[in-house]
Amino acid sequence: MKEDVFYGKGMAYVKRDYPDIFKAVVELNDAAYTGKVLDYRTQKLIALGITAAASDDRAMKKQMMSAMKEFDISRDEIVDVLRVVLLTSGNPPFTKAMKILYDITE
Template identity: 60%
Template sequence: MKDEVFYGKSMQRVKDDNEELYQAIVDINNAVWDGKALDYKTQKLIAIGIAASNSDTRAIKKQMESAKKELGITRDEILDVLKVVLLTSGMPPFNKSLSVLNEVF
């Protein structure tokens, strides 16, 4: 989510209505995706795992699409993440995420 790419539907309204709040969100975004100990690719794979564990189809798709486009993350790399989701969160989140993976790739 580098470069102020926010997927929340209301972020443009926040930017228009409350520049100070929007800037605080941008600052948090920059602090999170700083790549100090973990590189951005690893952080993105973690974000995919979290979205998958939450069974949030929209977030899963957005994370996978940006991972593929921005970082060249492969289907196999994401599948490795989804295997961890299967182990930690169960079959329903895994199946939902696998369906999205097949759609994106």
């Protein structure tokens, strides 16, 4: 279910040249996404909201695409997450995320 691609582009160098650091990042990812109390689908929606609030274009797009592919999460479900982003982080991250969402769904 979880994909192994969960990191930025620079991690390819870390994986190649510093496998000990890469291993620690993989283990941290596994520890964070346990599904013990909140299922992985819910955790994915939280991650999507965090990347949107941070206005990280690349991460938002990857989170949205991954959520839709892995869990068949709908555009309306993502918009519900983005409503919280609007409330907590303001209009600029919200509108940026909405543009990305519509770019990938239309």
